Amino acid sequence: MTDFIPAARPLIGDEERAAVDRVLRSGMLAQGPEVMAFEQEFSAHFGLDRACVAVSSGTSGLHLGLLSSGVKVGDEVIVPSFTFAATANSVALTGATPVFADIDPDDFCLAPAAVEAAITDRTVGIMPVHLYGHPANMPALGAIADRHGLQLFEDAAQAHGASLGGTPVGAFGSFAMFSLYPTKNMTSGEGGMVSVANSEIERLLRLYRNQGMEQQYRNEVVGFNSRMTDIHAAIGRVQLTKVAAWTAKRQENAAFLTANLDGVTPPPVAPGAVHVYHQYTIRVPHDRDGMAKALREEYSIGSGMFYPVPNHQLAPFRIDLDLPETAKAAAECLSLPVHPSLTRADLERIVTAVNTLAKAGS
Ligand SMILES: Cc1ncc(COP(=O)(O)O)c(C=O)c1O
Missing domain, CATH: 3.40.640.10 (Type I PLP-dependent aspartate aminotransferase-like (Major domain))
Structure with missing residues (x-):
């Protein structure tokens, strides 16, 4: 296993x-x-x-x-x-x-x-x-x-x-x-x-x-x-005393993922911005939930959906609002592992799994 x-x-x-x-x-x-x-x-x-x-x-x-x-x-x-x-x-x-x-x-x-x-x-x-x-x-x-x-x-x-x-x-x-x-x-x-x-x-x-x-x-x-x-x-x-090195590793991991992922949209970085990759979040336009399930069950890779329900649709705040980009992101976003303890082999496994699933799903 x-x-x-x-x-x-x-x-x-x-x-x-x-x-x-x-x-x-x-x-x-x-x-x-x-x-x-x-x-x-x-x-x-x-x-x-x-x-x-x-x-x-x-x-x-x-x-x-x-x-x-x-x-x-x-x-x-x-x-x-x-x-x-x-x-x-x-x-x-x-x-x-x-x-x-x-x-x-x-x-x-x-x-x-x-x-x-x-x-x-x-x-x-x-x-x-x-x-x-x-x-x-x-x-x-x-x-x-x-x-x-x-x-x-x-x-x-x-x-x-x-x-x-x-x-x-x-x-x-x-x-x-x-x-x-x-x-x-x-x-x-x-x-x-x-x-x-x-x-x-x-x-x-x-x-x-x-x-x-x-x-x-x-x-x-x-x-x-x-x-x-x-x-x-x-x-x-x-x-x-450790966070700077961890952040550099997150940025390195993100650069590897961005260079090698195919068939999904990697996270853009605005001009002049330094991104510290608390999450590395891709967009999966077709069946994001299916990709998360397959990553876990077929490839033993965890991922996260941050956040599947927009706040204006949660019980305490429910209000009828049209926020199209929010709705789209909530349906498409999937955060892949990017944390500093990933090895090169882990990153390669993530890339292979996501690219294979993206190809199969497109
Ligand atoms: C965007 C955002 N705001 C606020 C919080 C709240 O922080 P905490 O969990 O430390 O209360 C979190 C973290 O969970 C968060 O991700």
């Missing part, structure tokens, strides 16, 4: 285990010096030139980032429908309404013209997702935001190290969130990192993260317990 090639594989080594042990032995388990160091190292590593605030998950990072930016009941925030539900959930959790706009078929991210058409007098912000690790069209979205007096936020959950025109994602919006969930390009176990454009948003984020307290028992606002633990931060700090 051929070894199964999983769609994703978190990489945890002896260094992460030693770091966790160091924290456990210290007796200081909750948010402390490891979290503070992780925040500074994360910002420096990704060249953000901004303060970062660590939280317990990417979702809480988005939620608290929006609250800290003043998003509230009655407001609207424009988001893609073609994303993980956490994007829209975080808007809805503030009491605001997520307004879904269509994507650009080339980069799978918010289409600027669709965003502009979705603006109403209740719109306060635009929150693109750098989907799969490809940066959204931030210059165009930023220009729209400026023109209409809106805030620009970033869901960078999948895009650690991606950039556009030399600017790293996470440095465009008034805040940006990076997820540290185990299958992301780097992990802290669970967690999120939020980069912030100014000290007022930073202060509010730190308050909301910690029950509304900057000073103990002097609560200033109604807050949450969304703190990251020092155990998680210690894992994240080690992963920061």
